[in-house]
Amino acid sequence: MTLQRRILILVCAVVLLAAVGVIAVVRAGSRADEKDRARPGGPEITPGAVSLAPGDGGRRMVFRNMAWGPHRDELASVPATAPDGPRTASGVKCLRFHAAAGTGICLQADKGGVQESYRAVVLDAGLKEVASRPLAGIPTRARVSPGGHLAAWTVFVGGDSYAGTNFSTRTSLLDLRTGKYDASLEDFTVLMDGKTYRNADVNFWGVTFAADEKTFYATLATGGRTHLVRGDLGERTVTVLRENLECPSLSPDGTRLVFKKRVPGLPEDAPWRLHVLDLASMRETPLAEQRSVDDQVVWTDDRTVVYSLPGDFGADLYSVPADGSGAATRVTASALAPAYLG
Template structure:
C-alpha cells in the first residue's frame, strides 16, 4: 500500500467520524431542546409552569429551568441557579447545593419567588430530599451523612426542618420523641428521611429502625412523631391530604428492582400499586389529584415520568433530562 493510499484512508475515516458525530449531535439536540440562556426570569408559582433541575450535559447542567406545562418539550428557560435538590411552594423555594471540599458538604438555601437568596445553612452530607410546606413557611431536607443510596442498609441520614419565617432550625428529627405502636420508643439506629408537609405544623416522613421502615405522622409543636404504617419510604402527600404516594420495598436490593411505586389511602390504610412496575428510587411529586410524577434513570441522569395515582393507565415520559419538578 502506497503512502498516498494510506493518507486517503485516514482522511476518509476522519470524514466519516465527523459526519457521525454531527449526526449524533443533531439527534441529541432534537431530543433535548436548547436553553434560552442563563439568567432567564423565572417566577415560582407562575400558573401553567413546570420548574425543575436541568440534567442535560453542558453549561446549564443542574441549573433550575422552566417550561410551560402544556409544552414540556419546548426550549427551556435557564435561571442560572444551581441546585442538587429543589422544591418550592407558595413562592418559597429550597435549594440544596453541594459545596466543594475533601468531605461531602452542602448548603441549604431559601429563595423567594424570584429565586433571590434569603437564608442559607451549611451542613455535612450529600443532598437527598427536599420539601416545602403548602404555605411556603416550613422547609425540610434530608442528606446522607454516610452512604449515598437507600438501596441497602449501610447508610445514615439526617433530616432537618426549618421555619423560614423565624429562622428556627431543628437540625435533626432524631431530637423528636418517637411513639411506635402506641408506646414511646428509643433506638440508636433511628433514621428519618423524606418529609412531606400537610401544613405548617403537621408532616409525614419515613422512620427506619432495626431493618424496617415506617410511615410516621409528625407534629412540630409537640416535637413528636408516631408510626402509622409499615414499609413506606419517601412519602409524598396528595393535594387533598388523603393519600400518600411512596416507594414500597417489594424485594431486597441484592435481587434488584427493590421498590414499587404505591399509593396509601390514609383513611383506610389501603394500598394501591401503581402501573409503573419499574423500580422507582425517588420521592414522587403530585402533578394534581389524579397523577404523580417521578424520576427514572435516563441518558442524562434522569427523566421525568407520570402515572395515574389510582393504579390504572400506563406510565408516560413527561420530560427527558430533568429532576425535582415543581408544578
Template sequence: MTLRTRLVVLLCALALLAGVATVSVLRAADRADRRDRAVPGGPAVTSGRVALSGGPGGLLVFRNMAWGPHRDELTTVPADRAGGERTAGGVKCLRFYAASGTGICLQAVRGPVQDTYRAVVLDARLRVTARYDVPGVPSRARVSPSGRLATWTAFVGGDSYVGGDFATRAAIVDLRTGQLTPTLESYRIVRDGRTYRAADVNFWGVTFASDDRHFYATLGTAGRTYLIRGDLRARTVTTLRTNVECPSLSPDGTRIAFKKRVKGLPADAPWRLYTLDLRTLRETALTEPRSVDDQPVWRNNTTLTYALPGDYGADLYTLPSDGTGTPHLLTRSAVSPTYLN
C-alpha cells in the same frame, strides 16, 4: 556535534514539545466545548426569567439535566407543554422544590479537597434569603404548601437507599422564625404506643400537611421502615405503618404516595409505587412496572410525577394515582419537579 548544532537541536525539540502541548490543550478545550453545547435533538434551553409563581395553565419548574451551558439550572416550561422549549434562570440545584413563592435549593459548594453542601432558600424571583449547611449529600427537599416550612434530607453515610448500609439526616426550618431543627432524631419516637429509642434511627423524605404543624416522613430502624406522622409543636413522631419510603402527601391531605420494597425484586431495584389512604390505611399498587427511587410529586389529586433514570441523568414521568392507566413520559433530562399554579 558542535555547540551551535546542539543548541539548534534543543530549540527544535522544545518547539516540537510546545506544539504537542498546544494541540493537546486545543483538543481538550474542543471536547469541553462540545460537552457544553446542547445535545442535538435534545430539549431547547435558553436563558431567561424564572419566577416561582404560576401563570395561565400553570408552570412546571425542575432541574435541567440536558447537556449544555444550562445543565443543572432551574428551568421552567408551561405545565401543559412540558416537552417544549425551556427557560433557564441561572440558579443551579442538586435538589429543588417550591410552594407559595418560596423555593428550597440544595447545592454543592466545590472545594479544593472535597465538596460541601448547603440549602439555599429562594424567594419568588430566585433571590437568596437564607443559607443553611447540609451535613452530607442532598437527597430530598420539600416546602410546605404555605411556603413557611422547608425540609431537606442528606446522606451522612452511604450514598443510596438501596440496601441498608446508609445513614440519613432530615432537617426542618421555620422560615418565618428562623428556627432550625437540624435532625428529627431529636424528636420523641412513639411506636406501638410506647417511646422507642435506638442508635440506628434514620429519617428521610419529609412531606408537609397544610396546617404548618404536622408532617409525614420515613423512619428507618432495625432493618425496617415506617411511615411516621410528626408534630412540630409536640416534637414527636408516631409510627403508622411499615414498609413506606419517601412519602408524598396529596394536595387534599387524604393520601400518601410512596415507594415500597416488594419481595422478589432485584436487590438494586426493589421498589414499586403505591398510594395509601390515610383514613383506612388501605394501599393501592400503581401501574408503573419499573423500580422508582424517588419521592413522587402530586400534580393534582389524581396524577403523580416522578423521575426514572435516563440518558442524561433522569427523565420525568406521570401516572394516575388510582392504580389505573399507564406511565407517560412527561419530559426528558429533568429531575426535582414542582408544579406552580
C-alpha cells in the same frame, strides 16, 4: 552541526509540538461545547428569568436541568402543558430542589472551600438567596410546605444508596416564619405502639408537609425496617403509623400518600414499586409503573404523580395516574426534581 545548535533545534521542536497540542485541545473543547449547545434531539435551552411566584406566567414546571451543556444542573422552567418544549435556564444550580407558594429550597454544592461541601439555600420567588445552612452530607431529598413557610431536607452522612438500611441520614427542618431550625429529626420523640421508642439506629428521610403547616409525614428506619410516621411540629413528636413505606408524598387534597414500597421477590438493587395509601381507610393501591422507582414522587394534581428514572444524562421524568389505572408515560428527558407551580 554543533551540540548547542542541536539542543536549540530540539527545544524549538518541543515547544512547537506543545503549542500544536494546546491548540488541538482548545479546538476540541470548542467543538465539544458547540456540540453540547446544539446536541441533536436535545431540548432548546436559553437563559432567562425563572419565577417561583404563584400565578406568574401560568402553570409551569421548574426542575433541575440534566441536559448536557452550559446550563446543566441549573433550575429551568417550562410550561406545565409543554414539558418537552423549550427551557428557560435560571443560572441557579441545585442538586436537589423543591418549591411551593413562592419559596424554594435548593441543595447545592459549595465550591468555595478546599474540599467540596454542600449547603441548603432558601430561595425567594425570584430565586434570590434569603437563608442558608451548611449540610452534613450528600443531598438526597428536599421539600417545601404547601404554604411556603417550612422547608425540610435529607442528606446522606454514611452509605450511598437506599437499597439497604445500613446507612445513615440526617433530616433537618427550618421554619421560615420564626427562623427555628431543627438540625435533626432524631431529636423528636418517637411514639410506637403507644410508647416512647428509643434506638441508636433511628434514621429519618423524605419529609412531606400537610397544608396546616404543622403536620408532616416521613420515613423512619430502625431495626432493619422502614415505617411511615406522622410528625407534629408543635409537639415535637413522630408517631409510627405503618411499616414498609419510604419517601412519602402527600396529595394536594391531603387525603393520600404516594410512596415507594419494597416488594418481596424483586432484585435487591431494584426492590421498590410505587403505591398510594388512602389515609382514611389505610388501603394501599399499587400504581401502573412496573419499574423500580428510587425517588420522592411529586403530585402534578390530585390525579397524577411524576417521578424520575435513570436516563441518558442522569434522569428522565415520567408520570402515572394515582389511582392504579393507565400506564407510565415519559414527561420529559434530562430532568430531575420537578416542582409544579402556578
